[in-house]
Amino acid sequence: MAGPVQSIERAAAILRLLAAGPQRLGLGEVAASLGLAKGTTHGILRTLQLVDFVEQDAATGKYQLGAALLHLGTSYLDVNELRSRSINWADALAARSGEAVRLGTPLEGRVLVIHHVFRPDDTLQTLDVGALLPLHASSLGKVLLAFGTANLDAAVDAGLDAYTRHTLAHADELTHALAEIRENGWGSEVQEMSMGEAGVAAPIRGHGGLVVGAIGLSGPVERICDVRGRPELKLLTVLREAARAISRNLGAARW
Numbered sequence: 001m002a003g004p005v006q007s008i009e010r011a012a013a014i015l016r017l018l019a020a021g022p023q024r025l026g027l028g029e030v031a032a033s034l035g036l037a038k039g040t041t042h043g044i045l046r047t048l049q050l051v052d053f054v055e056q057d058a059a060t061g062k063y064q065l066g067a068a069l070l071h072l073g074t075s076y077l078d079v080n081e082l083r084s085r086s087i088n089w090a091d092a093l094a095a096r097s098g099e100a101v102r103l104g105t106p107l108e109g110r111v112l113v114i115h116h117v118f119r120p121d122d123t124l125q126t127l128d129v130g131a132l133l134p135l136h137a138s139s140l141g142k143v144l145l146a147f148g149t150a151n152l153d154a155a156v157d158a159g160l161d162a163y164t165r166h167t168l169a170h171a172d173e174l175t176h177a178l179a180e181i182r183e184n185g186w187g188s189e190v191q192e193m194s195m196g197e198a199g200v201a202a203p204i205r206g207h208g209g210l211v212v213g214a215i216g217l218s219g220p221v222e223r224i225c226d227v228r229g230r231p232e233l234k235l236l237t238v239l240r241e242a243a244r245a246i247s248r249n250l251g252a253a254r255w
Contacts, residue, residue, distance in 0.1 A: 010036065011044050015053065015065065024062035067148075082204065082213050083114045086246045090117050090215065093242040097235055099217040099224065102128060104140035104201075106150040109158055111141040111214075119219060136160050136174050137167050139189045139199035140214045145174075146181035147203050147211035166191045186240060188231050190221060198224040200231040202243035205252035212250065215243050 013034050018025060025033075031041040045063055048054035052068035086103055094101045094117040103115040110132035118125045135141035135155045144150040152175075162169040168177055181187040188200040201216030217224065217235055226232055 007044065010034070010040070011048060014041070014044055014048065018054065018063060018065050024057055024060065024064045026060070026062045030063065082246075082250070085249045086115060086204070086213075086215065089242045089246050089249075090115055093215070093217070093238060094118070094120055096238045097217055099219045099235065100125065101215065101217060102140060103204075103213060103215050104133065104138075104144070105213045106135070106144050107132065109135065109150075109154055111135055111138055111144060111150075113140075114213075134161065134163070134193065136169075137163050137189060137193040138216075139187050139201035139218070140216045142174075142178065142181060142187040142189065143201045143203050143214040143216075144211070146178040146187060149203075149211045149213070152178070163193045164191055164195050168192065186231075186236060188224075190225060190229055196221055198231075200224060200235060200239060202240050204243055204250070205247040206250040207252065209252055215239065215246065 014030060017030060017033055027038060027042055027045065030036075030045065031038045034041070045054055045056075049056055049063075049066070052066045054063050055066040056063050082105065083103060090101045090103060098120060100119040101115075101117040102113050104111040104113055106112070111134070113128045113131045113133065116128040118127075133141055135145050135150050141150065145152050145155060156171045156174070160169045160171065160174065161167070168174045177187075186200060186202045188198065190198045197218065198221045199216050199218035201214045203211040204213045204215055206212040217239055221229075224231060224235065
């Protein structure tokens with residue numbers, strides 16, 4: 001049986017060291033703390049930086065954990081804990097709103113639906129668990145983009161496909177919409193992915209206030225929106241209450 005790979009052990013030790021303290025650390029501090037040569041430490045830090053697991057402050061040259069590593073950390077929460085801690089609230093939300101409920105997290109430039117509660121009536125519905133939705137054309141996706149859980153630059157670079165004439169297929173339009181979502185605390189899409197359909201979503205936060213997913217309501221436009229094309233206030237109210245409850249359950253102190 002092959003033994004442990006020393007370079008990986010050292011990289012893991014550096015990541016744990018950076019995660020343990022509230023401040024950035026310089027090359028010398030990292031090397032001294034772990035008993036490593038500066039050259040070895042610098043090579044590992046550079047490699048971690050290339051894959052966005054570590055970031056270097058341009059002014060001080062010191063290092064901190066990178067955004068990619070934070071997203072990897074929350075992905076474990078997303079698939080293993082978010083769904084289990086949200087199921088009861090999602091079921092209750094469907095009952096209170098009378099609409100379908102979906103939970104989503106980012107996956108490979110899309111939104112992965114990890115839980116779906118059918119609209120509580122006798123209409124024919126298709127289970128969406130495991131479906132991948134576009135980030136820019138779904139309410140779940142736009143919330144994930146707005147709060148940095150999904151990467152906006154990567155989404156734009158991949159191309160903003162126009163699913164309908166209402167899709168925000170230009171970067172400036174999408175950027176403006178995401179700013180409004182951050183200000184309002186919720187996001188919506190009206191016939192942007194499919195004509196006649198609409199959705200509204202709110203962020204779910206974990207420890208430290210980091211957005212780890214989104215919960216949303218979806219259905220026909222006339223059920224989700226008022227005569228002005230805005231999400232019904234009563235739906236927004238119960239949706240945001242559910243998002244706050246799930247966030248509290250995940251340890252968030254703010255939402």
